Amino acid sequence: MSSSVRHGSSRGQAWFCTTGLPSDVVFEVHDMTFHLHKFPLMSKSLKIHRMLSEQEDQRPTRGRRQRRRQVRSSDGDDDGAAETEIEEEEAEPEQQQVRTEGEGDGQPYCIAFPDFPGGPGTFEAAAKFCYGVRVDLTPWNVAPLRCAAEYLEMTEDHAEDNLAARAEAYLDQAVLRHPGDATKALKSCEELLPLAEDLGIVSRCVEAIAARSSSASRSWFDDLAVLGLRMYKRVMAAMAARGDVRAEARESCLVSYARGTIPGLSRSMRRRLASAPVSSEVEQKELLEAVVASLPADKCSGRVVTAKFLFALLRTAHILRASDAARAALERKAATQLQQAALEDVLIPSYSGTAETLYDVDCVQRIVRYFLAEEELGGEASSSAAIEEEEAVAVARPSAVVMVQVGKLVDNYLAEVASDANLKPAKFCDLALSLPDHARIYDDGVYRAVDIYLKAHPRLTAEERDRVVGVVDCRKLTVEACTHAAQNERLPLRAVLQVLFFEQLQLRRAIAGTLLAPSAGAAPREAAAWRGATALAQDSQVLRLDMDSMASRVQDLERECSSMRRAIKKIDGRGGSGSGSRSPGGRSADGSRPAAGGWRARHGCKFSTQVCDSHARNVVASRASRMGMSP
Structure with a gap:
């Protein structure tokens, strides 16, 4: 073309190309x-060439062809008026797209x-x-231009170095x-179907993404x-x-x-690509279920698909409100990485209208149950695979650490949800007792949750209070927790x-272990022995002061x-005259005094002559019996 050709410019809904010559063909593409x-x-373009060439030989005006014929008048006058007869015929498909003004x-x-x-x-390009x-x-624009070249038949068969070959x-x-x-x-192919699919552009792009996903950098993943x-499903299936x-x-x-397609995925994941499509709630639900279905069948690595x-x-x-199958699959996946979760991760609000509690405690309890089942299967597999005892211990150590981490997470969760007035005692106790004993080195965390x-819940019955307190193992409380519990008025x-x-x-x-330590591991040097004796004397003095303080508290109790006891006797003395079973002096009907353990049975208390006797091991019930809190 000559240099007089200028780029087209948009004028409203019309596009003009000026070369100094008037345009001789007008194309209508959508609203332009x-x-x-x-x-x-x-x-x-072979298609445009064929369509215009056919119209140069024919003049299809609105799909009609006119044929004139002369009709003589009935009186044989040659100068009679001429009549025109119009015959209609269908135009070819391409002819229907072409008309003259x-x-x-x-x-x-x-x-x-x-x-x-x-x-x-695309037509403008x-x-x-x-x-x-x-x-x-x-x-x-390469895929739209390739499809346009196919539509307009701009191939090498018609002209060299044409648009199809370039694209x-x-x-x-x-x-x-x-x-x-x-x-x-x-x-771009999503708006070009099915032509882009027929040309193989879709399949080639999908295979290119899948083939180079491992070797390329991660900078393109947001695309x-x-x-x-x-x-997206086709890409994931190809991978x-x-x-x-x-x-x-x-x-x-x-x-x-x-992250790019599901809005509000996380409190810390608010970034969303501007080019990402805005989906409705139904589409978001479908997207989420598709993402869940794409999760690896085995355990995730944890580096990319994290617990968060x-x-x-x-x-x-x-x-x-995703499907139950999708939520169950997510709960099982989350259970495999529960030890990596933070407290804010497991605080899942209750979005159901029938839920009474603020947070979905049932969901967390199911996740803990899935975690314990997974750990049990993993422990059996590691035990069967271990040949030597040392190897078995080495394999078991990570599992023990994971269990302790989950125990701390559950205790923190219990302390967070304990202030919910609608949380039932049974649900609180079930979650607290769902973990095995070795999941907690100390019970300070669960004691804190119980105290909260x-x-x-100040209106608990005596039975409910005993059941809630029974989840704490007093043998696993630290000195600080014991000191707090001894002064806690809310405990029975x-x-x-x-x-x-x-x-x-x-x-x-502790005193016995400190006294036996010098004889079991005496240092060979006198200086070390002297320092050890000095430290022992200091520790013994501190322990003795603690013992005195403890004895004072026991005496106060x-x-x-x-x-x-005296107040109860007085009450019995005042009110026993009308009962028929007690005398005014507090005796029974036969003249004997009432049994010494009657008021103790009513109040659920037991006292031994020496509370600190280390041989009285039957004072504390087992963990299972503590749930009933029998006297």
Whole structure:
């Protein structure tokens, strides 16, 4: 073309290309009209060339052909008026797209492309290419231009170095070599179906993404968020079908897509790509269930699909009311990484209208149950695989550490939900006792949760209070916790006495161990022995002071119990005259005094002459019997 050709400019809904010559063909593409010239377009597009060439030989005006004939008048007059007879006939499919504005008056042809792939923007780029204007190919426009070239038949058979060959070369040499560019091209194909599928553009982009997902950097993973659900499923299926794709790469694609497409996935995941489509609630639910279905069947690595991400998915599943199968699958996945979860992760609000509690305690209890089942299976597998005892111990140590971490998490969770006034004692106790004994080195955490629960639920019955307190193992409380429990007015008296007993028992054992330490491991040097003796004397003095303080507290309790005994006798003396079973002096009907243990049985208390006797091991019931809190 000559240098007089200028780029087209948009004027409302019309696009004009000025070359100094009037346009002779008008194209209608969707809601845009393009005023162009037929010869540049015919030189590149076989379809336009064929359509316009056929119309030069015929003049199909609105699908009609007129045929004139002379009709003589009935009286044989040759000068009679001429009549015109119009015969209609159907035009060919391509002829229906072409029409002229006038009949032989020099008006341009008008061609309509209502189903042009890519819309007016793509047609404009294809028209510029026909005029010889440089068209920059990008990952976003290469697929639409390739489909436009196929639609307009702009192939090498019609003209050399045509648009179809240009687009194919750029697609193979640039786009398909980088998964990020292939993702953009795949996104553009969503509006080009089924033509893009027939040309193989979709399948090539999907395979390019799957083949290069492991070797490429992770910077392109965020581009996956622009894909629709259909294309995303195809990419994940292609990655799963390939054996050379690492699991970490699949997990990274999964996490990036979920973060970019599901709004409100987590409190800390508020970033969302501007190019990502905005989905409705139903679409978000479908997206979430697709992401859950794409999770690896085996245990996740934990480096990409973290516990925070899994619990965020679970929280969003509750909000969107996902299917029960999807939520159960997420709960099982979250259980495999429960030891990595933080307190804010497991605080899942109750979104159900029937739930009474603020947080979904039942969900956390199910996750803990799945975790224990997984640990039990893992322990059996490690025991069967271990050949030597040392190897078995080495394998068991990580499991023990994981169990302790989960125990701390559950205790913190109990302390957080304990202040909920609608949390029933049975549900609180079930969650507290769901973990085995070795999950807690000390019971200080669960004691703190119990104390908060008793403070928030002052109207518990005596049986409920005993059951709640019974989840604490007094033998596993530290000195600080024992000191607090001994002065805690919310605890039953029997629990306080048990705490005091075990606190004194711990002090006795500590003193005995300190006294036996010099004889068992005496240092060979006199200086070390002297320093050890000095330290021993100091420790003994501190322990002796603690023993004195403990003895003083025990004496105070005994005096308080004596006062209670005297008060009960006085009450019995005043009210026994009308009962028939007691005399005014407090005796029974036969003259004997009432049994000494009657008031103790009523109040559930037991006292021995020496509370700190280390041989009285039957004072404390087993962990199972503590649930009943029998006297």
